[in-house]
Amino acid sequence: MPSGFSVSRKIFSVTHDSVLASASIQEYTIVSDVPYKNSDFYITMLGSSKGLVCLLYYNITSQYFVCIWSPATAEYMKLPGLHALKEYNYLDIRTHSFSYDCKIDNFKLVIAESRCAQGNDGSAFHIFRLREKSWSTQSVQYDITDSSCGEMFLNGAFHWVSNMFGQASQFVLSWDINKEVFKEMQLPNKSWGQGHVLMDIGVMDLDLCVIVQVPTSLIEVWVMQEYGSGESWCQRYTITHKTLVDYPCFKGWDEFLFPLKMACIFKSGDILFWIPGEGLLYDPKHQKLRNRNAGACHLLTRGLSNYLATIVSLGSDTLLGKGYESY
Numbered sequence: 001m002p003s004g005f006s007v008s009r010k011i012f013s014v015t016h017d018s019v020l021a022s023a024s025i026q027e028y029t030i031v032s033d034v035p036y037k038n039s040d041f042y043i044t045m046l047g048s049s050k051g052l053v054c055l056l057y058y059n060i061t062s063q064y065f066v067c068i069w070s071p072a073t074a075e076y077m078k079l080p081g082l083h084a085l086k087e088y089n090y091l092d093i094r095t096h097s098f099s100y101d102c103k104i105d106n107f108k109l110v111i112a113e114s115r116c117a118q119g120n121d122g123s124a125f126h127i128f129r130l131r132e133k134s135w136s137t138q139s140v141q142y143d144i145t146d147s148s149c150g151e152m153f154l155n156g157a158f159h160w161v162s163n164m165f166g167q168a169s170q171f172v173l174s175w176d177i178n179k180e181v182f183k184e185m186q187l188p189n190k191s192w193g194q195g196h197v198l199m200d201i202g203v204m205d206l207d208l209c210v211i212v213q214v215p216t217s218l219i220e221v222w223v224m225q226e227y228g229s230g231e232s233w234c235q236r237y238t239i240t241h242k243t244l245v246d247y248p249c250f251k252g253w254d255e256f257l258f259p260l261k262m263a264c265i266f267k268s269g270d271i272l273f274w275i276p277g278e279g280l281l282y283d284p285k286h287q288k289l290r291n292r293n294a295g296a297c298h299l300l301t302r303g304l305s306n307y308l309a310t311i312v313s314l315g316s317d318t319l320l321g322k323g324y325e326s327y
Helices: 016-022
Strands: 002-007 010-015 027-033 042-049 051-058 064-069 075-078 091-102 106-114 123-129 134-140 143-144 159-164 170-176 184-185 197-202 207-214 218-224 233-239 261-265 271-275 280-284 288-293
Touching: 016 051, 042 106, 042 288, 051 091, 064 106, 091 143, 106 143, 159 197, 207 261
Parallel strands: 042 091
Antiparallel strands: 002 010, 010 027, 042 051, 051 064, 064 075, 091 106, 106 123, 123 134, 143 159, 159 170, 170 184, 197 207, 207 218, 218 233, 261 271, 271 280, 280 288
16 A cells, blocks of 8 residues: 655655565655646645545645546546635645545545634634535634644544644544534543643554654653543553654754654554654564664655555546646
8 A cells, every 4th residue: 555745846655565674765656647747836645535636736926726636547637726715825724634425425625724824713624525526614713733734534534633722722623524513532631741742643453543742752652442532542652762752853943843743553563653854664562763764855744645546536537648737
């Protein structure tokens, strides 16, 4: 099952098997057949689900458009413009998630935009439904943390770390993809002191998990043993490996800008962490770092997504290499 990520005007891919076999991410490939590859727009991945990949194209003037692409069939579709989001400013985009609603056979994309820069409270959740080919917007008082930028889909819902606007206490926020309603779930009932704590959401053994990062101190992995129950959190791992807890991305002028991101957890229990420029494969059972890879120093992690090849039709007549691509 390949894992894809993007940087600049290219899409890169690396297989899960190659990471485990060589404890390395140096054997990545450049995906050559990408929609709008000759445009002057940068590319990032907004998510992937059931063989479809959602791509964002943007430039330095904040112009943007979104495209859904099927690598298996070379079919792609440019989404209609989102009038509620006239410009793409990555500092205002808290998260983006893309997945499949199996109950109604539809794909949905969610882009959460902070309204703080506009002098408003809370966030705007922009929702695109593929079957209807239309956008809608929900205004909410939730403020998703920057470290949660990315997708995490489990039990028919997206999940992020969030707080109510103007309040410090955090919780897990879920959004049911079918009912399109929000739900709050309690985080582990533990204090990590007065310093800055970073949290990210993941999946471990089909259970919701949270990765707690206390910079220069420790990393903890907690698992929710009973979905939806805040009382069922169980601490699975405590990581104190110096390379991980003291990583330079926590220091300097851009402190906390790029926290460790848990890309995936393999069946072996190994955890693949991503940070800008490096892939870190950690064995928590033996507390060993299997790989510290600096061979991909130019790769960024904002567009990281898992991809599984599946033949799905977009219902579009637009194929790569067929006709002129307008944008």
